[in-house]
Amino acid sequence: MSETITTDVVIVGAGPAGLFAVFELGLLDIRAHLIDILPRAGGQCSELYPEKPIYDIPGFPIVTGQGLVDNLMKQIEPFHPTFHFGEMVEGLETLGTSEHPSFRVTTDAGKTFECKCVIVAAGGGSFQPKRPPIAGIDAYEGKSVFYAVRKMEDFRDKNVLIVGGGDSALDWTLNLHPVAKRITLVHRRDEFRGAPHSVNAMRELVAGGKMDLLIGQVGAIAGDNGQLKTATIKGNDGAAHEIACERMMPFFGLTMKLGPIANWGLNLHENLVPADTEKFETSTPGIFAIGDINAYPGKLKLILSGFHEGALAAQKVHRYVYPDKKLTFQYTTSSTNLQKKLGVN
Amino acid sequence: MAKITFVDSEGRSRTVDAENGSTVMETAIRNSIPEILAECGGACACATCHVYVDDAWTEKTGKASAMEEDMLDFAFEVQPNSRLSCQIKISDALDGLVVRTPGKQG
Numbered sequence: 001m002s003e004t005i006t007t008d009v010v011i012v013g014a015g016p017a018g019l020f021a022v023f024e025l026g027l028l029d030i031r032a033h034l035i036d037i038l039p040r041a042g043g044q045c046s047e048l049y050p051e052k053p054i055y056d057i058p059g060f061p062i063v064t065g066q067g068l069v070d071n072l073m074k075q076i077e078p079f080h081p082t083f084h085f086g087e088m089v090e091g092l093e094t095l096g097t098s099e100h101p102s103f104r105v106t107t108d109a110g111k112t113f114e115c116k117c118v119i120v121a122a123g124g125g126s127f128q129p130k131r132p133p134i135a136g137i138d139a140y141e142g143k144s145v146f147y148a149v150r151k152m153e154d155f156r157d158k159n160v161l162i163v164g165g166g167d168s169a170l171d172w173t174l175n176l177h178p179v180a181k182r183i184t185l186v187h188r189r190d191e192f193r194g195a196p197h198s199v200n201a202m203r204e205l206v207a208g209g210k211m212d213l214l215i216g217q218v219g220a221i222a223g224d225n226g227q228l229k230t231a232t233i234k235g236n237d238g239a240a241h242e243i244a245c246e247r248m249m250p251f252f253g254l255t256m257k258l259g260p261i262a263n264w265g266l267n268l269h270e271n272l273v274p275a276d277t278e279k280f281e282t283s284t285p286g287i288f289a290i291g292d293i294n295a296y297p298g299k300l301k302l303i304l305s306g307f308h309e310g311a312l313a314a315q316k317v318h319r320y321v322y323p324d325k326k327l328t329f330q331y332t333t334s335s336t337n338l339q340k341k342l343g344v345n
Numbered sequence: 346m347a348k349i350t351f352v353d354s355e356g357r358s359r360t361v362d363a364e365n366g367s368t369v370m371e372t373a374i375r376n377s378i379p380e381i382l383a384e385c386g387g388a389c390a391c392a393t394c395h396v397y398v399d400d401a402w403t404e405k406t407g408k409a410s411a412m413e414e415d416m417l418d419f420a421f422e423v424q425p426n427s428r429l430s431c432q433i434k435i436s437d438a439l440d441g442l443v444v445r446t447p448g449k450q451g
Contacts, residue, residue, distance in 0.1 A: 044385070048386075048388055048390040048391060049385060124384065130421075132421055166418065187418070189414070193418060252419050252420075253418075253419035255393065256451075
């Protein structure tokens with residue numbers, strides 16, 4: 001059992017809204033931990049459009065998705081937030097009362113947090129692997145169909161079918177090759193997006209007869225009790241190939257799913273979390289929702305809305321974290337106190 | 346201005362007006378066309394606005410760019426007439442365009 005991390009606020013999601021919330025909380029001396037299923041900060045900005053220009057961030061006539069994230073990371077540096085990447089928040093349990101809320105947050109990596117407030121800044125939900133539309137695939141998932149490798153040993157001496165044409169598909173083809181009995185890589189076209197040296201290494205294995213490459217798409221899979229036995233590949237040549245495989249790894253990128261948020265006892269409306277517009281608090285006192293995940297009359301899914309919402313939520317969080325302290329509103333331009341926190345004075 | 350017909354995976358067809366200069370994806374979202382998710386909002390970054398262009402129109406809509414082909418790797422049941430609808434720009438030449446939507450995007 002790992003130790004419990006105690007902090008003021010847990011922020012679920014490290015996209016632009018969650019990142020800027022760190023800044024607004026930091027100015028009020030509130031410590032935050034951020035948890036995100038992705039391996040890095042930035043949410044959709046980094047995952048979906050790192051190189052695309054954004055034109056509606058106030059003060060930036062043009063900034064790329066990654067550029068904005070980099071700037072936000074720099075802006076929140078003085079507050080030393082702690083990031084927990086590659087983890088999904090699974091459980092959210094209420095410990096305190098509505099006047100003195102506190103929560104226990106648990107992740108799928110087994111971490112436990114205790115905090116006074118939770119800010120849900122989960123955007124469109126968590127990025128999860130896309131599940132191919134193969135009939136009955138759900139019965140095999142976690143048993144013989146995997147979207148990530150947790151233990152290489154699960155693949156030892158197995159016939160492994162890998163589907164996809166990017167770095168994930170190629171990397172696992174190369175990494176599992178020494179372990180697996182035989183690897184078959186299936187991709188819809190004879191062109192690969194992956195790093196050129198990975199593509200070359202894969203092509204060499206194919207040329208040497210050490211693995212198989214099929215150009216086509218997976219049509220059907222068969223097996224029993226969750227254990228895969230064969231897959232039928234519809235080749236681009238029109239032929240159907242049946243191949244033996246005890247393991248399959250499909251790599252079709254990520255999609256956004258609401259995920260465990262649905263189980264946290266929050267009121268949900270069309271997969272969004274309703275929040276008030278004064279402090280962006282949800283139906284549960286002490287749990288806030290900011291950014292694309294929230295809903296209220298007139299909501300616009302803009303990054304700038306998420307910034308505003310984070311600033312207002314922080315004011316109320318302060319009352320929960322420091323119930324006895326009076327909050328005086330200050331400006332970063334003139335307050336030496338705030339400037340000290342920012343490390344500029 | 347062009348008329349575009351979306352045929353869903355169950356064969357239901359919906360014809361809507363599309364503005365020149367906008368995209369087939371934007372037209373779909375504006376008209377609440379089902380089976381178009383467009384998670385990334387048109388950045389050619391998610392492959393959840395995948396459509397099949399009717400054979401009579403594939404020449405006029407043209408071929409997918411290299412970047413679009415890369416993104417199509419993330420789509421399911423890709424066919425030679427597969428396109429990402431965020432990458433098809435509307436013009437008078439596409440008046441009457443017919444696209445079919447797949448049963449599963451994300």
